Amino acid sequence: MSRQSVILKSRPVGAPKPGNFELVEQKMPLPGPGEVLTRTIFLSLDPYMRGRISGRASYAAPIPEGGDMMGETVGEVLASHDAAFEPGDIVVGAYGWATHVVTPGARLTKIAPPAGVPLSAYLGVLGMPGVTAYSAMTDIGQVQPGETVVISAASGAVGSVAGQLAKRAGGKVIGVAGGADKCLFVQETLGFDACIDHRAGSLETELDVFCPEGIDVYFENVGGALQKAVWPRLKVFARMIMCGMVAEYNAAAPEPGPSLMAVVAKRLRVEGLIVSDKPHRFAEWRALAAPWVADGSLKYREDVVDGLENASAAFIGLLEGRNFGKLLVRVGPDAI
Amino acid sequence: MSRQSVILKSRPVGAPKPGNFELVEQKMPLPGPGEVLTRTIFLSLDPYMRGRISGRASYAAPIPEGGDMMGETVGEVLASHDAAFEPGDIVVGAYGWATHVVTPGARLTKIAPPAGVPLSAYLGVLGMPGVTAYSAMTDIGQVQPGETVVISAASGAVGSVAGQLAKRAGGKVIGVAGGADKCLFVQETLGFDACIDHRAGSLETELDVFCPEGIDVYFENVGGALQKAVWPRLKVFARMIMCGMVAEYNAAAPEPGPSLMAVVAKRLRVEGLIVSDKPHRFAEWRALAAPWVADGSLKYREDVVDGLENASAAFIGLLEGRNFGKLLVRVGPDAI
Numbered sequence: 001m002s003r004q005s006v007i008l009k010s011r012p013v014g015a016p017k018p019g020n021f022e023l024v025e026q027k028m029p030l031p032g033p034g035e036v037l038t039r040t041i042f043l044s045l046d047p048y049m050r051g052r053i054s055g056r057a058s059y060a061a062p063i064p065e066g067g068d069m070m071g072e073t074v075g076e077v078l079a080s081h082d083a084a085f086e087p088g089d090i091v092v093g094a095y096g097w098a099t100h101v102v103t104p105g106a107r108l109t110k111i112a113p114p115a116g117v118p119l120s121a122y123l124g125v126l127g128m129p130g131v132t133a134y135s136a137m138t139d140i141g142q143v144q145p146g147e148t149v150v151i152s153a154a155s156g157a158v159g160s161v162a163g164q165l166a167k168r169a170g171g172k173v174i175g176v177a178g179g180a181d182k183c184l185f186v187q188e189t190l191g192f193d194a195c196i197d198h199r200a201g202s203l204e205t206e207l208d209v210f211c212p213e214g215i216d217v218y219f220e221n222v223g224g225a226l227q228k229a230v231w232p233r234l235k236v237f238a239r240m241i242m243c244g245m246v247a248e249y250n251a252a253a254p255e256p257g258p259s260l261m262a263v264v265a266k267r268l269r270v271e272g273l274i275v276s277d278k279p280h281r282f283a284e285w286r287a288l289a290a291p292w293v294a295d296g297s298l299k300y301r302e303d304v305v306d307g308l309e310n311a312s313a314a315f316i317g318l319l320e321g322r323n324f325g326k327l328l329v330r331v332g333p334d335a336i
Numbered sequence: 337m338s339r340q341s342v343i344l345k346s347r348p349v350g351a352p353k354p355g356n357f358e359l360v361e362q363k364m365p366l367p368g369p370g371e372v373l374t375r376t377i378f379l380s381l382d383p384y385m386r387g388r389i390s391g392r393a394s395y396a397a398p399i400p401e402g403g404d405m406m407g408e409t410v411g412e413v414l415a416s417h418d419a420a421f422e423p424g425d426i427v428v429g430a431y432g433w434a435t436h437v438v439t440p441g442a443r444l445t446k447i448a449p450p451a452g453v454p455l456s457a458y459l460g461v462l463g464m465p466g467v468t469a470y471s472a473m474t475d476i477g478q479v480q481p482g483e484t485v486v487i488s489a490a491s492g493a494v495g496s497v498a499g500q501l502a503k504r505a506g507g508k509v510i511g512v513a514g515g516a517d518k519c520l521f522v523q524e525t526l527g528f529d530a531c532i533d534h535r536a537g538s539l540e541t542e543l544d545v546f547c548p549e550g551i552d553v554y555f556e557n558v559g560g561a562l563q564k565a566v567w568p569r570l571k572v573f574a575r576m577i578m579c580g581m582v583a584e585y586n587a588a589a590p591e592p593g594p595s596l597m598a599v600v601a602k603r604l605r606v607e608g609l610i611v612s613d614k615p616h617r618f619a620e621w622r623a624l625a626a627p628w629v630a631d632g633s634l635k636y637r638e639d640v641v642d643g644l645e646n647a648s649a650a651f652i653g654l655l656e657g658r659n660f661g662k663l664l665v666r667v668g669p670d671a672i
Contacts, residue, residue: 051601220596227596242599254597259590260556260563260606263578265387267608272599 001028005068005098006311011055015250015319020053021069021312029102031081036105038075038094040331043308044123045071045315045323046157047221050249069097069311072128073331074119080105092122097311099331109282116294119334124326125293125300126286129157132275134285136219136241137165139278140271145170147216148235150207152226154195155182157326158243160300162219163192171217174210176203176226178321185324189299203229217241223248231258234268242272250319301325337364341404341434342647347391351586351655356389357405357648365438367417372441374411374430376667379644380459381407381651381659382493383557386585405433405647408464409667410455416441428458433647435667445618452630455670460662461629461636462622465493468611470621472555472577473501475614476607481506483552484571486543488562490531491518493662494579496636498555499528507553510546512539512562514657521660525635539565553577559584560591567594570604578608586655637661 002025009022031037052063052070063070073096077089082105085091093108094101111122124130141162143149149166153159154175163186166173175186175195186195196206207215207229214235220227223245234240248255262268275281292298303325305314311329318327338361345358367373388399388406399406409432413425418441421427429444430437447458460466479485479502487499490511499522502509511522511531522531532542543551543565550571556563559581570576584591599606611617628634639661641650647665654663 223596242596242604244600245597248595248597254595256592257595259584259593260559260578261581261584261590263606263608264556264580264610265608267610267613268578268606269608270596270599270604270606272601272603272605274600274603277603 002026003028003098003100004308005096006308007068008053008063008065010065011053012250014252016050016053016312016316018312018316023309028100031079031102034082034105035102036077036082036085036091036094036108037079037100037102038073038091038108039078039100039336040073040075040094040096040098040308041090041334042074042120042123043071043097043311043329043331044073044127045311045318045327045329046129047244047246047249047318049315050246050319070095071097072123073101074111074122075101076336082106082108085110090119092127097308097329099308114290114294116296117290120302120304120326120328121293121300123328124157124302125161125298126289128275129326130161130289131278131281131285132243132273133158133161133165134289135275135278135281136243136273137162137169138281140239140241140269140273141166141217141219142239143169143171143217147171148211148213149173149217149219150176150211150215150230151192151219152176153221153246153321154186154190154192155301155324156221157300159219159221160186160190160325161298164190164298166217167191174207176222182324185301189301191299198226207233214238219243220245222246228258231262234262234266236266238266238268240268240270242270246319302328304328304330306330338362339364339434339436340644341432342644343404344389344399344401346401347389348586350588352386352389352648352652354648354652359645364436367415367438370418370441371438372413372418372421372427372430372444373415373436373438374409374427374444375414375436375672376409376411376430376432376434376644377426377670378410378456378459379407379433379647379665379667380409380463381647381654381663381665382464383580383582383585383654385651386582386655406431407433408459409437410447410458411437412671418442418444421446426455428463433644433665435644450626450630452632453626456638456640456662456664457629457636459664460493460638461497461634462625464611465662466497466625467614467617467621468579468609469494469497469501470625471611471614471617472579472609473498473505474617476575476577476605476609477502477553477555478575479505479507479553483507484547484549485509485553485555486512486547486551486566487528487555488512489557489582490522490526490528491637491660492557493636495555495557496522496526496661497634500526500634502553503527510543512558518660521637525637527635534562543569550574555579556581558582564594567598570598570602572602574602574604576604576606578606582655638664640664640666642666
């Protein structure tokens with residue numbers, strides 16, 4: 001029996017290309033003492049992975065050339081040398097663009113989805129992106145009733161949760177997304193107050209229309225032109241949640257940013273957040289939000305690509321904003 | 337009897353020049369209902385005043401052309417229509433580059449300096465600059481024992497207090513100042529661990545020598561080349577206290593700043609602070625620090641210029657870093 005995985009064949013310069021990745025076949029790994037073998041059901045694809053393949057020092061060690069691509073999975077335990085797990089358990093915490101993964105049991109978490117909550121939700125709305133949005137809004141955004149909140153990448157896995165939390169906190173929430181279909185989803189399904197299509201019209205003009213008094217909280221996932229348009233519109237005491245700048249991930253060198261004089265003059269708080277610093281928030285968020293997912297009050301959308309062999313093309317599209325909703329790869333069936 | 341004041345004759349373009357200011361003589365003003373007339377003993381000159389004369393919108397309304405220049409004073413009450421004050425009281429809270437000021441009593445605070453604390457201290461170490469440093473370190477800096485702290489404008493009114501507070505919190509404190517005399521003062525008198533002379537050698541090299549593991553807290557008063565040198569040396573979870581960027585105040589338009597990607601990758605917190613947002617901190621700081629001033633454990637230095645007619649030249653020098661210590665104008669004697 002063999003295992004398939006996608007390896008980083010070569011480091012991309014600029015936008016990744018299909019040739020930077022390769023699907024390879026290997027011998028099935030065996031779990032050692034304390035380890036667990038899972039078969040992958042869903043694989044998560046996320047923008048942060050661009051940083052892991054750049055070779056530049058970032059907040060996580062880069063993936064070596066020839067190494068497996070990394071990514072969160074939901075999997076089923078096939079064999080376990082950790083007494084806490086047995087075959088058939090459904091777990092999160094195994095990483096890899098692979099059909100099978102061996103992981104120390106200590107890193108795995110068993111999940112038991114309530115009725116109405118699919119396994120895939122544990123990689124999106126209830127997984128790393130959902131916890132990112134929740135931690136960011138709790139620790140940095142702290143939206144007050146009546147405040148104006150702008151959410152970039154609003155139809156995405158993080159933005160969609162962040163905006164719905166801002167609505168629950170009583171904010172006026174303006175999304176920014178690419179394309180009329182995404183904007184319709186953000187307004188009609190997610191229930192944001194408005195959504196600006198960054199592919200149509202002028203960001204500056206639209207922001208002035210929807211945020212006539214300025215912006216109290218900006219959730220930054222994209223950088224680039226949107227950051228430039230938002231920056232001068234931040235109000236006194238505004239919070240800027242720095243979660244990502246995906247529009248600039250493919251750039252060879254960072255562009256200059258805004259003058260920080262405005263941080264003094266407007267007493268801005270510009271703060272970065274990476275969810276792996278907040279491990280305690282995962283269980284907290286799942287307990288809070290799983291009932292909302294089950295009862296349908298917390299909306300989410302998934303973009304599921306079938307088959308590990310299609311992961312690299314999907315990832316390349318993700319960096320161009322071609323996905324619509326949380327991007328996942330269906331690697332195997334829920335049950336075999 | 338007449339009153340003298342310095343007015344803003346014309347708005348400066350770039351660095352202010354003597355001709356932008358004029359000393360004028362006017363009729364002595366009379367206090368109306370609820371108002372108090374003070375004679376000025378000391379006038380405070382501070383970098384933030386550059387923003388008030390630019391005409392650009394800032395965090396405070398600009399001074400109109402022809403209007404009195406604004407500045408904190410320590411004064412003696414000459415006449416009062418507020419029952420809370422009587423002639424002879426010493427007060428802070430009257431504003432103006434003027435020998436005499438009329439102020440609503442509600443804006444004034446009576447002070448009673450303990451032995452060993454001069455009146456001038458209420459404009460510096462115990463006044464706005466001291467409270468700025470205290471609020472910034474309490475609300476944003478939050479120095480932990482062993483952390484590396486860099487203080488710009490370290491010999492100045494704000495930086496000198498900020499660095500001493502960082503030392504009290506157990507930090508390793510590196511000052512940056514302009515000139516050997518200021519650096520000597522920062523190390524020998526203020527007791528910082530080291531001081532970098534930004535007029536000699538390479539900032540980058542010196543920062544690498546004194547902060548080999550990077551910087552946990554940066555107290556930003558200056559901007560410009562120092563900000564550029566500090567930014568890539570900020571550690572994961574570093575705090576950057578944005579208090580001022582005096583090196584860029586005379587610039588016609590703001591320079592670009594650093595890419596904010598590092599805020600994500602290193603989970604930086606970049607936050608601005610203006611002391612007028614923290615009125616509760618004034619009494620708190622005076623109660624805490626007046627004993628430290630009296631017993632000599634909190635060091636400070638004043639640069640006192642004699643006579644209101646010399647205020648504008650002193651202010652021009654302040655923006656070039658020519659003062660050494662808290663810049664004050666002696667407008668009148670302590671007692672008459």
